[in-house]
Amino acid sequence: MDPFAPALDALFHGPGSEAADYVTESGVQEGVRVIRSRPTADAPFGDSRIRQDTCMIDVRRSEVPAPAAGDRFLIREIDPAAQAEVLTVCIVTGDPALDVERMTWTCEAPEA
Template sequence: MSFPEVRARLEDAVFRRFGEDATYVSRFGQTIENVRVIRKEPDEVPRFGDSRVIMPTCQLRVRRSQVDDLGEDDRFILIEDGAEMEILVTGDPMLNARRTIWTTGAEPVDVTR
């Protein structure tokens, strides 16, 4: 087995273990079901003068093999605690060095609006 095959199998295992199923809805209306995403929600601590402000952030990782053209204003719909949760892609998604995984900023959307 070649190194690229081993790396692809490793990425598959990571998304299978740590990912969650989502429905992708593009800014053009295209829908793809059963997309695996890895959601990270680290806190960001920017400085404001002598003070620090703790801000929640959200990042998504998505395989390019499942979503070829990820862009700002695309959405992912996930199920969390039995309820539908919509996450909006913000900023400009970036591909990793091997161009196989998208990483993007995201923010939950209030669906009650």
């Protein structure tokens, strides 16, 4: 057993983590746990750079062995003001990257 696995499980079930459905381009759907972040990144724009908001999703490799561009994360949340469920769809763009221990994928996945 990997010594990092229990700590990773605690992280993905702790505050800041969310339940989501992972859907491949071929339509296979599976329940996963994710951690979303929204860092600001610099993007090239002609001869200059602009700052833009991004959406990054971390997911365990044990749950998603090989994410690919075009795959989707479906995240259901409760809107406290409307007391209704809201579905957020995040589509994987680019090439997901593994962490140093090769246990977690980081996917750029902006909201659709």
